[in-house]
Amino acid sequence: MQKILIIYASETGNTEEMAARIAEGVQKAGIKPAVQAVDQISIDELMKYDGLMFGSYTDGMGDLPYIVEDLLDELNGHDLTGKAAMCFGSGDSSYGLFAAAVDTIQESFVRYGAEIIEDAFKVELSMTEEESNQAMHIGESFARKLMNRA
Numbered sequence: 736m737q738k739i740l741i742i743y744a745s746e747t748g749n750t751e752e753m754a755a756r757i758a759e760g761v762q763k764a765g766i767k768p769a770v771q772a773v774d775q776i777s778i779d780e781l782m783k784y785d786g787l788m789f790g791s792y793t794d795g796m797g798d799l800p801y802i803v804e805d806l807l808d809e810l811n812g813h814d815l816t817g818k819a820a821m822c823f824g825s826g827d828s829s830y831g832l833f834a835a836a837v838d839t840i841q842e843s844f845v846r847y848g849a850e851i852i853e854d855a856f857k858v859e860l861s862m863t864e865e866e867s868n869q870a871m872h873i874g875e876s877f878a879r880k881l882m883n884r885a
């Protein structure tokens with residue numbers, strides 16, 4: 736059975752909600768995902784999963800939250816070849832670089848060897864009802880693609 740980890744960094748809950756909805760979709764496909772805040776996960780633990788779904792809000796001026804930056808620095812040097820990934824997050828377009836952290840995380844995952852099997856998913860602040868349904872579909876689709884790969 737393929738193992739999926741949904742990791743998220745969320746200050747005010749928007750990205751956490753996305754993670755929860757994506758998790759529902761994964762579960763619908765028949766896989767029970769692990770859902771963890773970024774500060775609750777070690778690299779050794781993360782490396783045990785086949786599918787990584789990484790969510791983050793964007794901080795500063797299009798920046799990664801420090802806690803995500805630390806995790807990605809720690810991941811540097813680990814080979815993610817063979818792992819499937821997708822990235823998501825909430826942002827606020829009034830800041831200019833809308834949800835740029837999502838792109839930065841995805842670039843890092845690609846650099847470390849992971850395969851992006853689902854497009855990045857960004858929302859403005861909290862999900863609309865439509866986006867909430869989309870999040871669930873993304874979780875389900877990711878899990879099905881991962882199972883078909885095995």
Ligand SMILES: Cc1cc2nc3c(=O)[nH]c(=O)nc-3n(C[C@H](O)[C@H](O)[C@H](O)COP(=O)(O)O)c2cc1C
Pocket residue numbers: 744745746747748749750751791792793794795796797798825826827828830831832833834835859860861
């Ligand atoms: C100090 C600060 C800087 C921010 N910078 C950006 C930014 O550059 N780009 C962006 O899209 N959102 C930016 N945001 C907005 C957050 O990413 C947004 O509020 C998001 O919904 C928070 O997600 P969360 O509820 O998961 O913490 C910033 C927020 C704060 C407080």
